[in-house]
Amino acid sequence: MRLLALDLGAGLRGGQRQTALLLAELAGRGHTIRLVVRRGAPLAEVLRTRGGIDVLEAPPGPEASPGLLLAVARAARLFQPDVIYAGDSRGHGAAVWSRASSGRPLVVHRRVFFRPSGHLLSRIKYRAADRFLAVSGAVASTLAKAGVDPARIAVVPDGLPPEAFVNAPVPPAPPFRLVHVGAFDGRKGQDVAVETLALLARRGLDATLLFLGSGPEQPAVAARAADLGVAGRCVFAGQVDDVAARLATSHLLLLPTDSDGAPLSVVEAMAAGCPVVAHAVGGVPEIVEHGEAGRLVGSLAPGDWDRAVAELLTDPAERARLVAAGRLAASARTLARTVASVEAELEKARAGSGA
Numbered sequence: 001m002r003l004l005a006l007d008l009g010a011g012l013r014g015g016q017r018q019t020a021l022l023l024a025e026l027a028g029r030g031h032t033i034r035l036v037v038r039r040g041a042p043l044a045e046v047l048r049t050r051g052g053i054d055v056l057e058a059p060p061g062p063e064a065s066p067g068l069l070l071a072v073a074r075a076a077r078l079f080q081p082d083v084i085y086a087g088d089s090r091g092h093g094a095a096v097w098s099r100a101s102s103g104r105p106l107v108v109h110r111r112v113f114f115r116p117s118g119h120l121l122s123r124i125k126y127r128a129a130d131r132f133l134a135v136s137g138a139v140a141s142t143l144a145k146a147g148v149d150p151a152r153i154a155v156v157p158d159g160l161p162p163e164a165f166v167n168a169p170v171p172p173a174p175p176f177r178l179v180h181v182g183a184f185d186g187r188k189g190q191d192v193a194v195e196t197l198a199l200l201a202r203r204g205l206d207a208t209l210l211f212l213g214s215g216p217e218q219p220a221v222a223a224r225a226a227d228l229g230v231a232g233r234c235v236f237a238g239q240v241d242d243v244a245a246r247l248a249t250s251h252l253l254l255l256p257t258d259s260d261g262a263p264l265s266v267v268e269a270m271a272a273g274c275p276v277v278a279h280a281v282g283g284v285p286e287i288v289e290h291g292e293a294g295r296l297v298g299s300l301a302p303g304d305w306d307r308a309v310a311e312l313l314t315d316p317a318e319r320a321r322l323v324a325a326g327r328l329a330a331s332a333r334t335l336a337r338t339v340a341s342v343e344a345e346l347e348k349a350r351a352g353s354g355a
Contacts (some may be wrong), residue, residue, distance in 0.1 A: 136283025
């Protein structure tokens with residue numbers, strides 16, 4: 001299969017990392033792939049390093065910017081793909097507005113948990129896709145509520161490569177080692193995590209908080225930690241390559257995200273043996289099996305998070321149970337299974353087009 005893939009994210013977040021893993025595996029299965037990325041995006045270097053994929057850098061800008069649309073249209077004309085795959089919303093839009101998907105099947109990966117807007121251009125954009133790959137049932141529900149035919153939606157959870165499943169001893173507590181994984185974009189709840197850390201300190205629980213990720217809101221979070229007197233307990237490590245190893249040596253992952261389709265960090269933590277405390281929003285309950293493989297918090301109130309985290313920190317037997325349950329739940333979310341499902345959906349789209 002000749003696959004023209006588009007992922008126009010500016011950073012290297014969970015969705016871009018999944019795109020990199022997925023495309024590399026598909027190339028390894030013999031598919032010919034050309035990837036269009038935003039100029040200067042780290043995803044380009046990641047896939048060039050791995051080899052086997054032709055990477056084209058397009059001008060940055062909104063999904064309908066003229067330079068981007070010309071680049072995508074030219075890539076489709078020269079490459080003549082059997083299927084177009086969009087790994088993010090901008091890629092979806094660029095495939096439609098450039099008319100690259102005209103006469104070719106378009107498969108869109110949907111990872112975000114919000115309902116598409118109902119305005120005319122949005123309706124055109126979502127009607128143009130042949131298949132949607134939703135990372136959770138919650139994401140699929142938002143598409144269906146926006147008018148997408150459920151027959152065009154398949155739930156395909158993101159999966160992890162074998163190296164994400166690690167087993168390492170956790171240093172003894174105290175201090176308890178808390179960790180948060182996610183971009184500082186104002187949505188992942190780092191401010192709630194800091195407030196929770198301060199409340200734990202007032203209880204007399206000795207804990208530290210490691211932040212893995214970067215973004216524009218980091219200075220504000222760091223300032224809030226200083227105001228609360230817990231700056232010395234926080235470590236801002238930025239984006240790192242050894243996420244699994246750091247999760248494996250932590251006592252709890254905190255994820256007070258306010259909206260998430262299916263956060264990969266939750267699956268990564270479970271695979272690494274790090275118990276999860278997460279906000280019960282979007283597709284999160286599907287991953288932690290409604291509290292059986294992690295602890296769900298029903299609000300973003302720091303007091304609720306303080307109580308949930310304190311209960312687990314003072315109950316090593318329950319943490320051990322969650323480690324075992326989390327590993328079992330994560331074992332079903334492998335990259336090999338995801339790739340096989342995506343490949344089947346791409347073939348289904350190609351067959352439906354008559355190509």
